[in-house]
Amino acid sequence: MNQVHMPLAPELVSIEKSRRMKTIIEPFKVKSVEPIHMTTRTERERILREAHFNIFQVRAHDVLIDLLTDSGTSAMSANQWAGVMRGDESYACSDSFYRFRDQVRHIFGFEHVIPTHQGRAAERILFSTMCREDHVVPNNTHFDTTRANIEFTGARAVDLVIPEARIPSNYHPFKGNIDLDALRVLIEEESPARIPLIMITITNNSGGGQPVSMRNLREVHELASEYGIPFYIDACRFAENAWFIKNREEGYADASILDICREMFSYADGCTMSAKKDGLANIGGFLCTNDPILARQEQDLLILTEGFPTYGGLAGRDLEAIAIGLGEVLDEDYLRYRIASTRYLGEKISLAGVPIVEPPGGHAIYIDAKSMLPHIPPEQYPGQALVVELFLEAGIRAVEIGSVMFGKIDPETGTETLAPMELVRLAIPRRVYTQSHIDYVVEAILRVHQRREEIHGYQIIEQAPFLRHFTAKFEMVPMASARSSQST
Numbered sequence: 001m002n003q004v005h006m007p008l009a010p011e012l013v014s015i016e017k018s019r020r021m022k023t024i025i026e027p028f029k030v031k032s033v034e035p036i037h038m039t040t041r042t043e044r045e046r047i048l049r050e051a052h053f054n055i056f057q058v059r060a061h062d063v064l065i066d067l068l069t070d071s072g073t074s075a076m077s078a079n080q081w082a083g084v085m086r087g088d089e090s091y092a093c094s095d096s097f098y099r100f101r102d103q104v105r106h107i108f109g110f111e112h113v114i115p116t117h118q119g120r121a122a123e124r125i126l127f128s129t130m131c132r133e134d135h136v137v138p139n140n141t142h143f144d145t146t147r148a149n150i151e152f153t154g155a156r157a158v159d160l161v162i163p164e165a166r167i168p169s170n171y172h173p174f175k176g177n178i179d180l181d182a183l184r185v186l187i188e189e190e191s192p193a194r195i196p197l198i199m200i201t202i203t204n205n206s207g208g209g210q211p212v213s214m215r216n217l218r219e220v221h222e223l224a225s226e227y228g229i230p231f232y233i234d235a236c237r238f239a240e241n242a243w244f245i246k247n248r249e250e251g252y253a254d255a256s257i258l259d260i261c262r263e264m265f266s267y268a269d270g271c272t273m274s275a276k277k278d279g280l281a282n283i284g285g286f287l288c289t290n291d292p293i294l295a296r297q298e299q300d301l302l303i304l305t306e307g308f309p310t311y312g313g314l315a316g317r318d319l320e321a322i323a324i325g326l327g328e329v330l331d332e333d334y335l336r337y338r339i340a341s342t343r344y345l346g347e348k349i350s351l352a353g354v355p356i357v358e359p360p361g362g363h364a365i366y367i368d369a370k371s372m373l374p375h376i377p378p379e380q381y382p383g384q385a386l387v388v389e390l391f392l393e394a395g396i397r398a399v400e401i402g403s404v405m406f407g408k409i410d411p412e413t414g415t416e417t418l419a420p421m422e423l424v425r426l427a428i429p430r431r432v433y434t435q436s437h438i439d440y441v442v443e444a445i446l447r448v449h450q451r452r453e454e455i456h457g458y459q460i461i462e463q464a465p466f467l468r469h470f471t472a473k474f475e476m477v478p479m480a481s482a483r484s485s486q487s488t
């Protein structure tokens with residue numbers, strides 16, 4: 001990434017200190033390419049109208065830069081593809097399983113490793129084994145599937161992230177930390193018997209991809225031990241979190257990423273993982289525990305819906321790709337580039353005045369659409385309006401994380417409850433886009449920002465009762481000023 005100007009940023013101080021080149025390049029070269037289908041603005045206008053202005057309904061073929069998610073969208077390495085060929089497809093006890101298990105044990109250190117088809121399958125098995133009605137599960141911030149799987153068992157999911165994390169413009173080096181005082185109060189109020197486990201999500205996806213400090217993990221471990229409550233980590237972006245610890249937390253600058261990972265997980269009794277994130281794979285996940293009785297119960301459930309315990313819903317080739325990906329993601333050159341690339345995008349637009357969630361997280365940049373488009377009231381979905389404009393301007397697909405996604409209509413009164421924040425997330429797929437793609441995204445955002453006062457709000461004309469953001473149909477709301485000038 002070219003010249004990142006932010007002298008105070010801790011990552012950069014350490015980079016500056018060394019004699020490293022300032023330009024952080026992609027630490028890989030291209031072996032196989034996938035063409036991007038270029039479109040014109042006129043074509044994109046038609047595509048949007050046909051999709052009723054819902055970006056989820058736009059065909060991937062018509063997207064130039066797809067920043068919808070970093071999940072399952074990673075580019076695999078030549079070595080991973082070689083592993084795919086080597087995959088052992090034996091039903092039971094395949095070689096691929098043992099390579100996968102040993103790699104997970106090597107990094108995460110847990111005894112029992114249960115493969116699943118993705119992260120939410122690990123969650124469903126964990127929570128249906130551990131949670132009952134009137135149980136409470138605290139987390140820094142539960143990811144949507146985590147919350148849904150906890151609530152499905154009748155238990156309650158509680159978010160206890162530090163208060164600093166609730167203000168987008170606030171800087172905090174570990175904005176993903178859990179509020180330990182609030183956690184203790186919750187345990188005391190609910191009684192430890194009703195808390196089957198404490199969870200921490202690294203990095204905190206729903207809170208902007210913000211990291212959790214080693215100290216916070218250690219203190220949660222101490223608190224959990226004091227009350228005899230198991231502690232689990234939602235590990236999806238564990239390597240990105242380790243990189244932030246190495247660069248922001250005292251005492252870790254010289255530690256290897258592997259050692260930081262091992263220490264993080266040494267504080268936990270188990271973890272859930274989606275290999276679609278820091279597994280650098282396109283599918284897969286796993287569940288780990290040190291408890292042999294729990295592992296048996298979990299494997300019994302696994303057989304019901306996922307598969308035999310040595311493949312759990314995956315092909316042998318997937319297990320190979322994950323085993324290799326978990327090794328590659330620890331590479332410091334990869335992580336330096338990964339975090340610098342995300343930060344480059346965040347800094348470029350933020351220095352030009354675009355309000356974002358500060359500081360940039362590991363896997364995504366979140367634009368604060370409510371501050372960027374103050375003339376669009378929340379009930380006209382400023383995040384949705386910005387998503388539409390980014391596609392129109394440059395064929396970029398981002399996702400609204402605001403009232404379209406979380407707002408709810410009261411079926412009796414018909415009134416709408418809005419989300420606390422109106423954000424637009426630009427999630428960066430791993431190893432997929434280059435510096436010039438990111439520069440193109442920066443240029444597009446700045447062009448949209450320049451003409452932000454002309455951007456219209458939207459209204460929903462058709463919606464489903466659940467998860468409406470996937471299928472809702474929208475219509476543009478004419479601006480008040482436009483309306484009055486038309487009527488005169």
Ligand SMILES: *Cc1c(COP(=O)(O)O)cnc(C)c1O
Pocket residue numbers: 071118119120121143145146201205206234236273274275276277284285
């Ligand atoms: C993606 C994700 C999950 C769920 O994983 P899937 O593989 O999508 O099922 C759980 N927790 C977090 C923090 C995630 O980012």
